[in-house]
Amino acid sequence: MQQSPIDTSYRRRLRQAVFPVAESSAPEPRRPAAVTGLILDAGPHLLVLATPDGREVRQPISDQTAVWYAGTADRTALQPGRRAIVRPTPDGSVADRVWVDIIRANGTIVARDRTTVEIDEGPHRGRTHVVIPARSLSHILVRHPHFDPGYLFDVIGVRSDSGLVAVRPGAPQPPYPADHVPKPRPVTPVPHVLAGTATWFGKLASCQQAAYPALDPSSGGCASAHGGCARLPYLSLGSELLVRNECTGRSATVPVTECGCVAARFCDRCVQCGTSPRGRIVELSPASFVDLGGDLDEGCFNVTVRVG
Amino acid sequence: MVETFQEAQLPLLACALISACVAKIAIREPSDTIGPGPLTTLRRHRPAVVTVAIVEGCLGVALLVTAHPVARLGTIVVFFVATSVVFLLRGSKADEGCGCFGGLSTTPVRFRTVLRACLFLLAALAVVAVPATGLDVIRDGTVVHAAIAIGELAVFAALSPEIGVLVARRRERIPCEHRTVPLAETFATLHASQQWRTYSPLIVTADPADMWRELCWRFLVYRGQENGEDVEIVFAVSTDERDGTVKAAIVRPDDDDSDTGPNHMYALSV
Numbered sequence: 001m002q003q004s005p006i007d008t009s010y011r012r013r014l015r016q017a018v019f020p021v022a023e024s025s026a027p028e029p030r031r032p033a034a035v036t037g038l039i040l041d042a043g044p045h046l047l048v049l050a051t052p053d054g055r056e057v058r059q060p061i062s063d064q065t066a067v068w069y070a071g072t073a074d075r076t077a078l079q080p081g082r083r084a085i086v087r088p089t090p091d092g093s094v095a096d097r098v099w100v101d102i103i104r105a106n107g108t109i110v111a112r113d114r115t116t117v118e119i120d121e122g123p124h125r126g127r128t129h130v131v132i133p134a135r136s137l138s139h140i141l142v143r144h145p146h147f148d149p150g151y152l153f154d155v156i157g158v159r160s161d162s163g164l165v166a167v168r169p170g171a172p173q174p175p176y177p178a179d180h181v182p183k184p185r186p187v188t189p190v191p192h193v194l195a196g197t198a199t200w201f202g203k204l205a206s207c208q209q210a211a212y213p214a215l216d217p218s219s220g221g222c223a224s225a226h227g228g229c230a231r232l233p234y235l236s237l238g239s240e241l242l243v244r245n246e247c248t249g250r251s252a253t254v255p256v257t258e259c260g261c262v263a264a265r266f267c268d269r270c271v272q273c274g275t276s277p278r279g280r281i282v283e284l285s286p287a288s289f290v291d292l293g294g295d296l297d298e299g300c301f302n303v304t305v306r307v308g
Numbered sequence: 309m310v311e312t313f314q315e316a317q318l319p320l321l322a323c324a325l326i327s328a329c330v331a332k333i334a335i336r337e338p339s340d341t342i343g344p345g346p347l348t349t350l351r352r353h354r355p356a357v358v359t360v361a362i363v364e365g366c367l368g369v370a371l372l373v374t375a376h377p378v379a380r381l382g383t384i385v386v387f388f389v390a391t392s393v394v395f396l397l398r399g400s401k402a403d404e405g406c407g408c409f410g411g412l413s414t415t416p417v418r419f420r421t422v423l424r425a426c427l428f429l430l431a432a433l434a435v436v437a438v439p440a441t442g443l444d445v446i447r448d449g450t451v452v453h454a455a456i457a458i459g460e461l462a463v464f465a466a467l468s469p470e471i472g473v474l475v476a477r478r479r480e481r482i483p484c485e486h487r488t489v490p491l492a493e494t495f496a497t498l499h500a501s502q503q504w505r506t507y508s509p510l511i512v513t514a515d516p517a518d519m520w521r522e523l524c525w526r527f528l529v530y531r532g533q534e535n536g537e538d539v540e541i542v543f544a545v546s547t548d549e550r551d552g553t554v555k556a557a558i559v560r561p562d563d564d565d566s567d568t569g570p571n572h573m574y575a576l577s578v
Binding site: 010011013014015017018019189190216217218219220231233234235236237238239307 | 483485486487488489490491494518519520521522523524525526527529540542543544547555556557558559
């Protein structure tokens with residue numbers, strides 16, 4: 001199991017010195033974790049991956065293994081040199097789903113022409129060049145009626161040498177410009193359990209990470225972050241979130257490693273299982289999203305989040 | 309009956325003066341609500357506001373404990389000045405409050421504010437020759453005294469826009485989880501706390517080694533030494549607007565290999 005870039009045990013120990021807490025009496029049952037890596041070899045029954053920490057993982061696959069590569073694909077998509085993330089079945093015996101070279105970008109449109117769009121993913125993620133092939137254009141335009149600079153854009157695609165090749169929209173585009181996010185209604189008292197939407201961000205990586213939209217600006221958060229669509233309590237980099245996928249019932253503790261300043265601008269709802277409250281309250285790394293039972297190509301799941 | 313009416317003004321005036329004192333000190337007027345004119349010169353300078361508040365508080369207490377004419381005359385002067393100021397503010401049609409109750413008096417001066425000041429001035433004039441003290445009236449007062457005081461309180465409450473502002477402030481109070489709290493406020497709260505006085509002698513570094521915030525608490529970690537042993541002192545400072553709670557704990561090094569020490573990448577210089 002790889003270690004996340006932030007070791008939160010230090011802060012947890014200090015926090016518990018001031019606020020002692022009882023250990024949870026019902027720990028989450030252990031499930032085999034998602035495996036991320038570079039495809040080294042793929043046979044009819046075995047997928048060999050090189051993980052970022054230098055290990056070689058041999059993951060059994062079967063006819064029941066679902067493969068995604070720019071849509072539903074067969075096992076010919078498992079080509080050496082591509083990156084993949086594998087979700088094992090609950091007993092860990094075989095791969096349940098494999099996503100190949102999947103990547104997501106969301107942010108504010110800064111420039112576009114008919115087949116490409118440049119989006120600003122915030123000060124810590126920079127700009128991303130998205131190529132929209134003709135076969136995806138109509139699908140994406142239906143969900144992004146304001147295909148103009150200043151509006152939000154969210155797309156799931158595949159990694160390529162020319163950038164992100166769009167496959168499908170990550171979510172319907174909010175109808176307002178990115179700098180006109182509706183203000184949330186004040187909620188008092190602040191609920192102990194936050195409810196909303198969880199999405200995923202970035203490229204395939206193996207770390208358990210979360211981006212959270214409301215980081216304390218005085219403690220190393222992103223100071224220029226928008227107040228956000230969902231009114232969230234302030235946390236810091238390194239804070240731990242107990243994230244529960246309300247659609248699968250799976251939960252896990254995930255450290256906050258980034259400011260979700262772009263997620264804060266999306267006032268959308270997830271409808272994977274019922275309709276979530278408005279607003280993205282956490283963005284997960286692909287590994288965390290998959291471990292919690294999320295399907296990367298679907299883009300979101302309904303979530304509740306506790307702090308600590 | 310007239311004497312009873314005059315005596316009933318003493319607790320009322322004392323209550324008003326002490327309330328004004330507390331409000332001026334506790335609830336600052338936002339600087340952008342104070343106009344530039346000569347009528348508001350004092351209000352732009354915090355020491356002057358505090359001085360006026362102390363004078364009002366002293367007069368309020370004096371009305372309760374003594375029948376000395378200086379207290380009575382001082383009260384008349386205060387309410388005469390207050391009436392004049394609100395009258396002039398009303399006449400200037402300035403879109404600003406009177407500052408009578410500090411940051412609560414931000415509503416533009418209207419007729420009812422002028423009327424309230426006039427009534428207070430009349431009440432101050434009425435008590436100038438009353439031989440009893442405010443405490444005497446509270447202790448020995450009759451049902452008639454109480455009825456008059458309650459009736460007048462209701463009138464003054466109806467004439468006071470500050471009541472609505474106070475209610476609105478309570479309703480709009482930002483929960484501590486959502487408050488943006490500058491580091492300066494956290495350090496001011498920390499350094500004024502008993503916990504800091506208790507543990508600061510153990511601290512060996514000027515700046516915190518680590519600092520982060522979660523919900524209603526900002527955590528600050530300092531390096532320290534106790535009995536020759538390296539320790540870490542953790543302070544948790546409340547981010548609540550009206551709660552200066554500071555909690556602290558000493559953490560000794562243990563053999564836990566998973567503890568990798570402070571997250572230097574997040575430590576800030578302060």
